[in-house]
Amino acid sequence: MKEELKIYTFKVEVMLRTEVLDPQGETINQTFKNNGVKNVLNVRQGKIFELKINCNNLEVARKEVESMCRDILANPVIEEYKVFEA
Numbered sequence: 163m164k165e166e167l168k169i170y171t172f173k174v175e176v177m178l179r180t181e182v183l184d185p186q187g188e189t190i191n192q193t194f195k196n197n198g199v200k201n202v203l204n205v206r207q208g209k210i211f212e213l214k215i216n217c218n219n220l221e222v223a224r225k226e227v228e229s230m231c232r233d234i235l236a237n238p239v240i241e242e243y244k245v246f247e248a
Contacts, residue, residue: 172246172248177242190205
């Protein structure tokens with residue numbers, strides 16, 4: 163009997179590593195200050211991806227998502243990522 167495929171949804175958050183300069187985040191932070199928002203200490207920008215995976219089981223789907231993150235979605239030299247089941 164063949165195992166039925168299911169659809170799994172994941173969210174992937176990709177952020178610059180903390181030691182990497184984030185010019186876009188700095189620009190946003192400066193814009194806050196220029197507009198009177200003084201209580202924001204720091205801004206870091208990132209990306210969020212939503213992936214729908216058609217797979218046999220959750221463990222295999224998660225491994226596929228991890229592989230996509232390492233190989234395609236994030237640059238491991240300057241970015242880190244987190245995977246969440248949605």
